[in-house]
Amino acid sequence: MRFLVTASTAALGYLFLLVPSVLGGITYWCGPGEEFSSDLADFYARQAGSGQVLNGDPKSPDYEVYRAHRFYGTNNSREPRIYLVQVVSVEPRIRMWRSEKRGWRACTML
DSSP: OHHHHHHHHHHHHHHHHHHHHHTTOOEEEOSTTOEEEHHHHHHHHHHOBGGGOOTTSOOBTTBOEEEEEEEEEEOTTOOEEEEEEEEESSSSOEEEEEEETTEEEEOEEO
16 A cells, blocks of 8 residues: 555646646747747747738638737758748637648647
8 A cells, every 4th residue: 555655646746747748838839940839939928910911911701900019030951931920819829820831731739
């Protein structure tokens, strides 16, 4: 019985170490070397404006785009990239996209 208590205490201690990393927030994954924290997405969402929503921006029948902001970066291969942050009408309120030759590719939320 004493072994079970010790083992369960150790397991709980390990789980408590994992909780902060699990609850750390959303990460937007746009490709290898192109990961962005939810804090960065929030920062760019605060800079977004309705005048920055352009005709070629991604659209969906599921939501309306209120505001947008573009920023520039590079990937692991040092290729320049354009990223788009949209503030939309449904949850999750912030969407992130990466420009490609043929339009926009949605970044995955992890």
